[in-house]
Each structure stands twice: as C-alpha cells, then as structure tokens.
Amino acid sequence: QVHVTESGGGSVQAGGSLRLSCAATGTDIVARYIRCTMWFRQAPGRGREGVAVIYTEGDGSTSYADSVKGRFTISQDNDKNSVNLQMNNLKPEDSAMYYCAVDTRPWLCMDVAVDPSEYNYRGQGTQVTVSS
Secondary structure, three states: OOEEEEEOOEEEEOOOOEEEEEEEEOOOHHHHHOOEEEEEEEOOOOOOEEEEEEEOOOOOOEEEOOOOOOOEEEEEOOOOOEEEEEEOOOOHHHOEEEEEEEEOOHHHHHOOOOOHHHOOEEOOOEEEEEEO
C-alpha cells in the first residue's frame, strides 16, 4: 500500500505564491518503484484538471497544463522523498482543491492531460484559495 499526503495549501491574494508538497510513503515494495507524480486540481462545479507531471527517474522530464505554464514549477526534492509544486503569480481561477497522484507506470508522465483516475494512488488533497 502506498500513502500519498499533500501539504502546503492555504489562502493568498492574487499575485502571491504557495508551495505544495507531496509525499508518497509505504512499506510495500511498490512504494520503491514510484516513477510518475501528477498534481491535479478540482474546483467546485468543475472537472478535474491535470496541472503538472514529473517523471521521477531518468531525465526528470516535466509537463504542464497551458493554464499554468510559466507560473507553476514541479520538482523533486534532492532526497527524492517528495515532489513539490511551486505556484507563483496565483490567480483567483487557480482556487481549487489540489491533489497529488503517483504511479509506478512511467508512461503516465508523458501527458499532463491523462485522467488522474488512471493513477493508482492519490491523496486527500489540500485547499488553495486565491482572492482578488
């Protein structure tokens, strides 16, 4: 079993920044082979939107939704124990519950538009609220 935990949400004014963190832990051998991490979000009345993905092995390639390109950065800590989402120049439309999803299948990282339900492990989410 793999447990996914998000942290770092909060409330900020437009133009502000937040840093989200995702930790995937577990004693199961599966936890050692996590290769793909996605951040996705969902606002009330709206569908889920993939925000950013990172391949946590090899070249560490990343992919972003057009709506956040140039403002959000996904990265892995040097100790490889967590994946972060740095969010700058936040806008009110960024307000949503942000979730982290992880999986062992690296091809999921090829496209940020992959349905988050494809990921085998997902967290409970952290709320981000941006006021104008």
